[in-house]
Amino acid sequence: MEVVDKTGLLAENPIDLSYGVTIQDLDGDGVPEIFVATQRGANHLFRQVEGRYYDMTPALLQDADFSALGVAAADMTGNGLPDLYIANTDTFAGAITEPDRLFINRGDFQFDEFLTDHPDRNIGSSRSVVWFDPLGNLRYGLFVVNMGAPNRMFLNDPLVGFRNIAPVAHGLGIISGGRSLVAQDIRGIGRMDLLVLNEQAPNLFFRNLGQGVFRECAEDLGLADVEGHARGVQVCDLDRDGRVEFLWANWEGHHRWMQETPEGTYRDQASYAWAKPSKARTVIVADFDNDGWEEVFLNNIDEPNRLFRMVEGRMVEIDPGPMLLPDGAGTGASVGDLDGDGWLELFVCHGESMPQRNRIFACAPNGNHWVRIAPLTPAGAPAIGARVTVQHRDGPMIRFIDGGSGYLCQMEPIAHFGLGRDQVVPVVRVLFSDGDEVTLKDLAIDTVHRVPHPRTPGFMTSP
Numbered sequence: 001m002e003v004v005d006k007t008g009l010l011a012e013n014p015i016d017l018s019y020g021v022t023i024q025d026l027d028g029d030g031v032p033e034i035f036v037a038t039q040r041g042a043n044h045l046f047r048q049v050e051g052r053y054y055d056m057t058p059a060l061l062q063d064a065d066f067s068a069l070g071v072a073a074a075d076m077t078g079n080g081l082p083d084l085y086i087a088n089t090d091t092f093a094g095a096i097t098e099p100d101r102l103f104i105n106r107g108d109f110q111f112d113e114f115l116t117d118h119p120d121r122n123i124g125s126s127r128s129v130v131w132f133d134p135l136g137n138l139r140y141g142l143f144v145v146n147m148g149a150p151n152r153m154f155l156n157d158p159l160v161g162f163r164n165i166a167p168v169a170h171g172l173g174i175i176s177g178g179r180s181l182v183a184q185d186i187r188g189i190g191r192m193d194l195l196v197l198n199e200q201a202p203n204l205f206f207r208n209l210g211q212g213v214f215r216e217c218a219e220d221l222g223l224a225d226v227e228g229h230a231r232g233v234q235v236c237d238l239d240r241d242g243r244v245e246f247l248w249a250n251w252e253g254h255h256r257w258m259q260e261t262p263e264g265t266y267r268d269q270a271s272y273a274w275a276k277p278s279k280a281r282t283v284i285v286a287d288f289d290n291d292g293w294e295e296v297f298l299n300n301i302d303e304p305n306r307l308f309r310m311v312e313g314r315m316v317e318i319d320p321g322p323m324l325l326p327d328g329a330g331t332g333a334s335v336g337d338l339d340g341d342g343w344l345e346l347f348v349c350h351g352e353s354m355p356q357r358n359r360i361f362a363c364a365p366n367g368n369h370w371v372r373i374a375p376l377t378p379a380g381a382p383a384i385g386a387r388v389t390v391q392h393r394d395g396p397m398i399r400f401i402d403g404g405s406g407y408l409c410q411m412e413p414i415a416h417f418g419l420g421r422d423q424v425v426p427v428v429r430v431l432f433s434d435g436d437e438v439t440l441k442d443l444a445i446d447t448v449h450r451v452p453h454p455r456t457p458g459f460m461t462s463p
Contacts, residue, residue, distance in 0.1 A: 001289045001309070002364040003321035006345060009338055009360050011052040016041055017351035018358055020071040020128075020408035023336035024082050026105060028380070032336050032412060034347060035061075036358065037068035037086055045109075051339065060111050066098050070332075072404030074131035074140045075381030076156055081105040082381060083114075085142060087126035087408075099123045100144065120164040124149025130404035132183035132192045133385045133433035135212050138377055138453070140384055140403070145178030145196055155212070171216045176201045177229075180407040184235045184400045185387045186244050190435030192385045195223065197230030197248055222266040228253050232283035232406040238294055239313050240395030248406075249280035249298060257315065273317040279303050281352075282333040282407050286344050290368035290418030292397065297323065299330040301352055323361050329353045336412030342370045342446055344416055349409075369419040372448040375401055375430050375438075378456045382413035385433030390417050391426060419445060 070087035124146030166173030350356035
């Protein structure tokens with residue numbers, strides 16, 4: 001796999017303390033923007049103009065007086081445009097003086113602050129945030145993990161409004177060493193479960209029992225990892241056996257590849273190469289070379305990054321090329337197709353231990369084909385929590401529409417599948433977070449397919 005440096009896509013690339021990043025189409029024109037959360041300085045919204053990205057951040061989003069760490073986006077209002085939640089902190093743990101921010105997207109890059117004077121706004125030392133659908137009704141709520149302060153889960157419900165229900169909801173508001181989290185339909189039944197990873201405390205796994213009821217069962221499932229100090233995490237199916245796995249990194253500890261057993265619990269199957277401790281920050285899982293098998297990028301701080309690929313069911317370390325960045329102060333990272341050529345770009349944030357410029361990398365095109373699936377809500381926004389499966393002769397390929405994954409960041413909300421030399425996509429199954437399902441057949445390759453929700457006016461089942 002030949003990796004090329006595409007940092008030149010950033011026409012403006014300030015030397016900053018960059019932490020979280022999300023890649024989103026904020027104005028609905030089909031071209032993604034890049035939003036970077038910045039500590040002790042202005043946030044950055046990079047917009048594409050004639051193929052390159054320029055800093056064109058609205059004044060309200062710059063928020064230069066706040067110390068931003070994490071960011072994630074979803075359409076909370078139902079107007080078809082992603083809204084931005086920014087996790088702020090000015091201290092390592094506990095209560096803070098800088099509350100989190102939620103910016104409502106009004107279109108044309110105009111935003112309003114939503115949480116001003118809201119009684120439930122988060123004032124803990126937040127790290128990561130995820131948008132998800134706890135009630136299975138396509139009304140996206142939020143879960144925020146805090147260091148040394150109660151975690152929060154915000155429902156977005158017409159009966160109770162936008163309210164934090166964690167204090168009364170089955171341990172969701174526990175005080176722990178919250179670092180990262182991910183919420184997805186792990187079981188493929190139209191319900192989003194929630195995994196919270198902690199530092200200096202066991203991890204937490206909240207199983208969604210329906211109707212907004214959750215049960216914490218990390219220890220029972222083998223996911224507690226009491227010895228780890230977690231950072232990045234991803235939900236994936238690296239070996240393409242149809243069973244979803246958890247892949248996470250621990251700070252200077254053994255990294256995990258948690259695979260489901262026949263009994264429904266999880267066992268660590270990490271190879272020696274992957275388990276090797278490092279100063280880990282973000283974990284990225286993506287098919288960079290479009291061969292149908294996902295690679296894993298481990299973003300480290302103050303030591304070289306690492307890259308892995310699947311070989312005969314095992315994670316094998318390979319040469320990361322320019323992704324190595326031995327002197328990089330890595331923090332967050334995200335993936336998305338920034339230039340629309342069907343090859344994923346990796347955006348790496350730098351600046352935790354010292355101000356640095358951010359970097360962009362991609363695999364050099366090699367003749368492989370691809371297909372991209374964009375499930376949509378009835379309003380036309382990305383359908384957070386949708387589970388997309390391509391049925392393939394070499395085993396299923398599973399992707400999720402991300403509402404915030406792992407440590408500080410969020411991936412582009414499109415399911416990207418490499419196809420190798422294949423020129424046929426036989427069957428694609430899209431399972432939405434409310435349980436509705438769409439099946440597509442014989443899709444064209446090397447293109448993006450927008451998949452409306454079945455309740456969208458004028459919906460048709462054929463592509």
